[in-house]
Amino acid sequence: MDLKLKNKVALVLAASKGLGRASALALSAEGAKVAICSRNADELKQTAAEIHKETGNPVIAIAADVSDAAQVLDLIHKTAATFGGIDILVNNGGGPPFAQFETFDDEAWQKAFELTLFAFARTGREVLPYMKKAGGGRIINIISGSVKAVLNNAVLSTAMRMGVVGMAKLMADELGPYQITVNNIAPGLILTDRVKEVLPKDIDHDQAIKERSKTIPARRIGKPEELGALVAFLASEQAAYISGTTIQVDGGASRGIF
Numbered sequence: 565m566d567l568k569l570k571n572k573v574a575l576v577l578a579a580s581k582g583l584g585r586a587s588a589l590a591l592s593a594e595g596a597k598v599a600i601c602s603r604n605a606d607e608l609k610q611t612a613a614e615i616h617k618e619t620g621n622p623v624i625a626i627a628a629d630v631s632d633a634a635q636v637l638d639l640i641h642k643t644a645a646t647f648g649g650i651d652i653l654v655n656n657g658g659g660p661p662f663a664q665f666e667t668f669d670d671e672a673w674q675k676a677f678e679l680t681l682f683a684f685a686r687t688g689r690e691v692l693p694y695m696k697k698a699g700g701g702r703i704i705n706i707i708s709g710s711v712k713a714v715l716n717n718a719v720l721s722t723a724m725r726m727g728v729v730g731m732a733k734l735m736a737d738e739l740g741p742y743q744i745t746v747n748n749i750a751p752g753l754i755l756t757d758r759v760k761e762v763l764p765k766d767i768d769h770d771q772a773i774k775e776r777s778k779t780i781p782a783r784r785i786g787k788p789e790e791l792g793a794l795v796a797f798l799a800s801e802q803a804a805y806i807s808g809t810t811i812q813v814d815g816g817a818s819r820g821i822f
């Protein structure tokens with residue numbers, strides 16, 4: 565299926581590694597012009613070069629912290645200036661820490677808010693003029709399965725990302741008339757550096773993956789490109805009538821019915 569993404573402009577946040585990288589690669593492979601950001605400029609440049617080498621399509625790297633307003637505004641303006649607009653925004657960022665509710669102080673809550681909820685709101689707001697000018701757009705938020713079922717120690721993720729779910733629903737309502745869709749993707753367990761870090765360290769890595777896989781109906785951990793494929797589809801022309809939803813990519817792992 566041709567997803568009609570050729571020459572569309574996509575801005576993918578937090579994309580030197582993991583799910584962001586996989587999303588950028590999937591969009592670039594479909595012909596989009598892609599801008600990626602993350603904090604480590606060297607790793608980011610290398611990722612941009614790798615994606616370009618694989619797809620042959622333009623990829624620019626602009627180092628930015630997604631929770632820093634000035635850096636994000638600069639990123640958005642540079643992307644639009646380089647490629648002539650912005651059609652697709654993939655909101656993504658580092659995840660908040662895992663621990664019991666009682667352990668998080670005011671600073672931890674504030675930081676989680678800035679990174680996981682407010683950063684998504686700011687970028688969503690700032691790309692709108694470009695999308696409205698283009699006659700449509702796609703906003704795709706990468707959140708977490710923690711919005712669908714209880715995930716141990718994920719209180720910051722759950723609290724902030726439930727906010728993203730609500731915000732996306734309201735944005736979908738207000739932006740529908742502009743042909744701008746807003747959707748969330750809720751990953752379960754997908755093998756990225758972040759997940760490698762949270763697997764138990766007291767057993768062998770392969771054994772830890774095997775053990776964890778037993779709790780997932782698909783009996784394996786997901787691959788980043790499996791989420792990237794959904795990003796590309798939600799960004800496509802064919803997905804124009806899908807908005808305000810949260811779609812899980814979790815091999816059936818969520819124990820919630822709704």
Ligand SMILES: NC(=O)c1ccc[n+]([C@@H]2O[C@H](COP(=O)([O-])OP(=O)(O)OC[C@H]3O[C@@H](n4cnc5c(N)ncnc54)[C@H](OP(=O)(O)O)[C@@H]3O)[C@@H](O)[C@H]2O)c1
Pocket residue numbers: 577578579580581582583584601602603604605607628629630631656657658659660679706707708709750751752753754755756757758759
């Ligand atoms: N993988 C999963 O199974 C899973 C499941 C549920 C939810 N998630 C969520 O999905 C998101 C991505 O996770 P991942 O597994 O892809 O993580 P990852 O492999 O650790 O990659 C994180 C990426 O985000 C960048 N980043 C982190 N903080 C940033 C910031 N403040 N500003 C800009 N870039 C930033 C990192 O680069 P720099 O460090 O250089 O900035 C890196 O490119 C996280 O929010 C995570 O909580 C993942």
